[in-house]
Amino acid sequence: MAIYVYTTEQMRALERAADAAGHSYAEMMEEAGAAVARVIHMLWPAEETRVVVLAGPGNNGGDGLVAARFLAQAGFSVTAFLWKRPEQDQQAEQARATGVAIFPAEEDLHRLQRAIERAHIVIDALLGTGLNRPIEGTLADILKIVQEEQKRSRQFDDAPLVWFTEDPSFSIKIPHRLSVVAVDIPTGINSDTGAVDPATVPADITITFAGPKVGQLLSPAATMQKAIIVADIGIPEAVKEASPAIAELVTPALAATLLPERSLLGHKGTFGRVLIIGGSVNYPGAPGLAAMAALRSGAGLITLGVPDLVAMALAPKQDLTNCTWLMLPHDLGALKPDAIKVLADEIPAYDALVLGPGLGQEEMTFAFVWALLGLRAHVAPRPSGIGFIKEHATPEPEAPTLPPTVIDADALNALAAFDEEWAPRLPPNHFVLTPHPGEMARLCGVEPSYVQANRLQLAQQKAQEWQQTVVLKGAYTIIAAPDGHVSVSPFATPVLATAGTGDVLAGLIGGLLAQGLAPYDAARLGVFLHGLAGRLLADEYETDRGVLATEVAQWLTHAISALANIAGE
Ligand SMILES: NC(=O)C1=CN([C@@H]2O[C@H](COP(=O)(O)OP(=O)(O)OC[C@H]3O[C@@H](n4cnc5c(N)ncnc54)[C@H](OP(=O)(O)O)[C@@H]3O)[C@@H](O)[C@H]2O)[C@@H](O)CC1
Ligand SMILES: Nc1ncnc2c1ncn2[C@@H]1O[C@H](COP(=O)(O)OP(=O)(O)O)[C@@H](O)[C@H]1O
Ligand SMILES: [K+]
Structure with a gap:
């Protein structure tokens, strides 16, 4: 079952289409409320839990x-x-009939405050995707009461881990006396832009319907939600598939379908050869991290x-003893255009290339990148004539035809520094560009x-x-294809915000390209496995701090094995 990301307007159109197909608005509301109640029931014991619903x-x-009614029925x-x-409020009447105590909020904010002080869970069902102006007046007062009680109840600075899942049992932590559960989206978040009203109360769990709204994945809204659960509200698959969405979420189920097959009779040649080109005296480790990930x-x-000199430093390292080496010409530890001569003979033996980790930003290294990508012929310095003997200039090698290639780090900066248009000179749908937001800004001139x-x-x-x-990295990494398709990673976790994890991602995508995946699929699977490895490590250490990029590379093997299990659940 695919999960898509929607704008508010797309979500409304989807609801209309579902209604027209016979799945009424009332049924969708019933399923939405039931899903909220189900998640809460799964995580809290009914008998001892007091719930306040703000509607x-x-x-x-x-x-x-609707959630209030189901929870009361379950014994909360x-x-x-x-x-x-x-005035005619059928939902409130039905809730009252099942034993929910109901009060008007504006008439008695003191009662509301007392109830929240005693509550274990506050359900924020004040506003969803219908937010259309700043929050003020009584609504702001209500949210302030929740905000303050929430602050009082925080006992320690817990690790915010955000994870979209179809299965809420995937390690959601409930560390507070008071938890806030948002219905669809926390009140005050703009579901298109990700803007956050100052009145917004951060949610411990957000249960969002049919698919995430794009604003939930953008900053600053993304920081206001920890676990986000996508709940199915019964919209028929055919309606979903026929309705426009802004992106697709990379779910475990989707990622699992992308895993390359492994033939029982395979040998190392079957599974592809990767050449990683990078490294410089200042950044010797980066290509090593990429290689570790490609191995995994x-x-x-x-x-x-x-x-x-980079090879000397890296060769003895654990894991990298499994690699082979190609020494490339350099000046003072920075690759130079002459490296093309060595590579021209070697590159045809490889199924994928990773270009960039640790290259550095020397001018001659940029010239090497341009020449390797066929953007500009490498012009060697003129040989000087000694006496009457003139040296003959050796003809420059043609830029080799490259296999599918990941362009990362300083190779992206080399593209940004190229003074003419580079894109039309590259063969289409052949490269994966992996910029972080700073590199993307340079590439786009913004x-x-x-x-x-x-x-x-x-x-x-x-x-x-x-x-x-294009892989635009960061929380909820975006993967965009040349044909306009876009996917979004479900992972937002600071565990990956540590030096070198980008090199790991580049090597991993390179390894998947070498196994025959198309660039867009290699990027989608790579981003997913990378995020999952980070997430598993955070669970293992019970913290999102201090995890090393080398560990993320090593845990890719765990991520691959976990993927099969999660997808099968
Ligand atoms: N996706 C799906 O398939 C399904 C979606 N469903 C649910 O529907 C939700 C969207 O519902 P919705 O369109 O009724 O909007 P909602 O957010 O409840 O609020 C609108 C009201 O708020 C008011 N208002 C707005 N801003 C305000 C402000 N700043 N300050 C004060 N008031 C403000 C606005 O007032 P008005 O502008 O009219 O004065 C209006 O009265 C969605 O999030 C999901 O939970 C499910 O039921 C099932 C299927
Ligand atoms: N908060 C976060 N949530 C999810 N992924 C993150 C987060 N912060 C960083 N990452 C990921 O970590 C990697 C960092 O890459 P990059 O910025 O290139 O770092 P480096 O150059 O040090 O390797 C990217 O894959 C990025 O998506
Ligand atoms: K809400």
Whole structure:
């Protein structure tokens, strides 16, 4: 079952289409409320848990009251406070009939405050995707009461781990006396832009319906939600498949279908050869990390093409003893255009290339990158004539035809520094570009803040313009294909925010390319496994701090094995 990411308008269109196909609005609300109650019931014991439902004027409030009814039926002690609900309120009436205590919020904020002080769970069903203006007045007062009680109840600074899942049992932590569960989206988040109203209360769990709304994945909204659970509200698959969405979520089920097959009779040649080109005197470790990840991806043979002094430093390292080496010409530890001569003979033996980790930003290294990518012929310095003997210039080698290639790190900066248009000179749909927001900003000639505010649209637009796969890294990494398709990673976890994890990702995607995956699929699977490895490590250590990039590379093997289990659940 695919999960898509929607704009608010797309979500409304999806609901309309579902209604037209016979799955009514009332049924969707019933399923939405039931899903909220199910998740809570799975995580808290009914008998000892007091729940306060805050229900607003629209359908979000309706969902909350349906949840209230199911929770009361299950034995939870439930109180609902209504804010601006319509006079004819069927949901409130049904909830009351099952034993939910119901009060108008605005008339008695003191009662609301006392109830929240005693509650274990507050369900935020005040506003959902219908938010259309700043929050003020009574609504702001209500949210402030929750905010303050939430602050009081925080006993320690727990690790915020965000994880979309179809299965809420995947390690959600409930560390507080008071937990906030948001219905669809925390009140005050703009579901298109990710803007956050100052009144917004951060949610421990958000149960979002049918698929995430794009604003939930953008900054700053992304920081206001920890576990996000996508709940199925019964919209028929055919309706979903026929309705427009802005992106697809990379779910475990999707990632599992992308794993390359492994033939029982395979040998190392079957599983592809990867050549990693990078390294410089200042960044010797980066190509090593890429190689470790490529090894863990299941690729058959990994070679590091690096300056000899980088090879000397890396060769004895654990894991890298499994690699082969190609010494490339350099000046003072930075690769230079002459490296093309060595590579021209070697590259045809490889199924994938990773270009960039640790290259550095020397001018001659950029010239090497341009020449390797066929952007500009390498012009060697003129041989000087000694006396009457003139040296004959050796003809420059043609830029080799490259196998599918990951362009990462300083190779991206080399592209950004190229003074003409580079994109039309590259063969289409042949490269995976893996910029972080700073590199993306340089490539596009914009500010990093612009990249972050327009992540999805910018990645989509540039992948189409450049006709290559673009991986825009960071929380909820975006993977955009040359044909306009976009996928979003479900992982937002600071465990990966440590030096070298980008090199790991580049090597991993390179290893998947070598195993025959198309650039977009290699990027989607690579990003997923990378995030999952980080997530598993955070679970293992019970913290999201201090995990090393080398460990992320090593845990890719665990991630691959865990993927099969999670997808099968
Ligand atoms: N996706 C799906 O398939 C399904 C979605 N469902 C649910 O529907 C939800 C969307 O429902 P919705 O359209 O009724 O909007 P919702 O967020 O409840 O609020 C609208 C009300 O809020 C008001 N209002 C707005 N901003 C305000 C402000 N700043 N301050 C004060 N008031 C403000 C606005 O007032 P008005 O502008 O009219 O004055 C209006 O009265 C969605 O999030 C999900 O939970 C499910 O039921 C099942 C299927
Ligand atoms: N908060 C986060 N959530 C999810 N992934 C993250 C987060 N922070 C960083 N990452 C991931 O970690 C990697 C960092 O890569 P990069 O910025 O290139 O670092 P480096 O150059 O040090 O390797 C990327 O894959 C990025 O998506
Ligand atoms: K809400």
